[in-house]
Amino acid sequence: FPSHDTLRGVDWERLIGGNWFNRVGILAIILAVGLFLRYAFENQWLGPRGRVLVGAGVGFALLLFSIQVRRRDFQLYANGLAGGGICILYLSVYAASDRYQLLGQATGMGLMALVTTMAVLLAVRYDALTIAVLGLIGGFLTPVLLKSEVDRQSTFFGYLILLNLGIAGIAWFKRWRYRDWE
Numbered sequence: 210f211p212s213h214d215t216l217r218g219v220d221w222e223r224l225i226g227g228n229w230f231n232r233v234g235i236l237a238i239i240l241a242v243g244l245f246l247r248y249a250f251e252n253q254w255l256g257p258r259g260r261v262l263v264g265a266g267v268g269f270a271l272l273l274f275s276i277q278v279r280r281r282d283f284q285l286y287a288n289g290l291a292g293g294g295i296c297i298l299y300l301s302v303y304a305a306s307d308r309y310q311l312l313g314q315a316t317g318m319g320l321m322a323l324v325t326t327m328a329v330l331l332a333v334r335y336d337a338l339t340i341a342v343l344g345l346i347g348g349f350l351t352p353v354l355l356k357s358e359v360d361r362q363s364t365f366f367g368y369l370i371l372l373n374l375g376i377a378g379i380a381w382f383k384r385w386r387y388r389d390w391e
Contacts, residue, residue, distance in 0.1 A: 231285055235293035242267050242297055257309035264301035268294045272331075279335060288337045295328045295340070299347045303354050314357050321351040322368070329375060338385045348372050 246264060249255045255263065271294030279287035299321060306317025328344025331337070349372065352365055379385075 231289040235289040238271070238293050239296055239300075243300070257304075257311060261301050261305040261309065261311060264297055264304065268297035268301060270294070271297065272327075284335070284337075288335070288339055291328075291331055291335075291337070291340055292343050295324060295331075295343055295347065298324045298327075299350075306355055314355055314359075317355050318351060318368070321347065321355065325351065325372070326375075329379060333379060333383060336383070338383075341379060341383075341385070345372070345376060348375075 242264065246255070246260045249263075250260060271290050275287040275290035275294060278290060302312070302317055302320045302324065305311040306314065306320075312320070325344050325348035328340055328347065332339075332341035332344060352368065
């Protein structure tokens with residue numbers, strides 16, 4: 210158990226208000242977008258293309274809003290908004306590629322790799338370890354989400370080599386440690 214002195218040094222307002230509520234709020238936004246799109250589908254308001262475009266639009270809107278929030282010096286909230294936008298973009302590309310077959314596998318993989326690259330660049334630019342981890346999780350999930358019956362080992366391993374080189378570059382450049390975790 211932590212000692213009484215350790216608990217006294219914790220900034221509880223920042224921990225609960227800044228971190229926990231922020232993450233719960235972003236999770237609520239992601240779920241709300243998903244439920245709205247499901248409701249729109251069930252009531253035939255939007256076709257598959259419309260659903261994907263709405264999802265991508267919400268993802269980009271959250272990213273742009275996170276940039277505005279960051280300019281006002283609310284870094285934790287900006288990181289949460291950016292993380293939510295990245296998640297929604299991953300889900301939109303997954304839906305367009307795998308669920309609705311609006312995109313080919315190669316195009317879907319390229320777009321997911323682009324989302325991963327964008328997440329990592331945002332993380333490096335804003336010194337946000339949480340965004341980097343989210344982007345890398347999405348990067349490693351990309352081949353799993355966009356699986357195919359066709360055996361493409363060279364493409365798969367080439368993608369993993371690039372992803373691991375990116376991780377090594379970030380680790381060398383930023384030198385993040387566990388204590389940097391927000």
